[in-house]
Amino acid sequence: MLRRLFSALTVTAAAVLAPAAATATSAAADEYGPSEFPCVITFESLSVTVGEPFGFTVSCPDLAGVTITVQIAFAGDADAAGEPASAVEVAGADAEELTLDDDGEVSDTATVSAAGDYTVQVLDADGEPLSEVYTITATAGADGAGGGGGLAATGSTSLPYLAAAGALLLLGVGTLVTIRVRSRRG
Structure with a gap:
């Protein structure tokens, strides 16, 4: 028994x-289910300060050498006036094409210019998602400036x-x- x-x-x-x-x-990308995305984004912190660059690393071990697009989009709740698309700068744009290295990783920085929530996702050349959607929150510094900090978040x-x-x-x-x-x- x-x-x-x-x-x-x-x-x-x-x-x-x-x-x-x-x-x-x-x-x-279309062969992956909703919980089987090949890419993971790791952020220095999920809470960032407006106007200060924050770093992130994209890891796609099965896609070494592939060009991907990291898209950062305004998700609402802005404290500052202005166009949502102009609130994000990843090397001067709201979406940046990056090429993964031989290990399937790439690091970059981004800056947001308005407080609020932003979504971040990795896409392939056809615009299909390669990662889940991550949310980061931008806050204004105490005196217009300030350090981010905090623990790394993998989104896992x-x-x-x-x-x-x-x-x-x-x-x-x-x-x-x-x-x-x-x-x-x-």
Whole structure:
């Protein structure tokens, strides 16, 4: 009985975790699902200061040498007046074409000129998304200037994996308690 239980738990765990371990082998953006994007953007901080450059790194290990576009778009809630498109400068534009190095990485800086929220995403040559959409928040400095700072943010979401692990743990504990109760009765 206990062997069947452990076998069932192993099969369940494998079924839950197998999709997370799958990797994409093609560079075509339309072959990736919503949670299987090949690129990840790492920011110095998700909270930036207006007028001060902030750094970011794009990592696409399977796309070494490919030219990508990093698009930063105004998402609203601006404190300053002006055109939303003029609030972003990535080397003078709101979208910048960058070429990934041999490791599939590239670093750059961007500057925003109005407080508010901005979305950042990596796109391929056809405009198809290669990363999830990240949100950064720009705030005005205390005296019009100020340092960013903070911890690096990768945009990674591990919550679904933690929830699956917790559910499997609860299932296992519940099964063991049920087995012990039944064995004491019989």
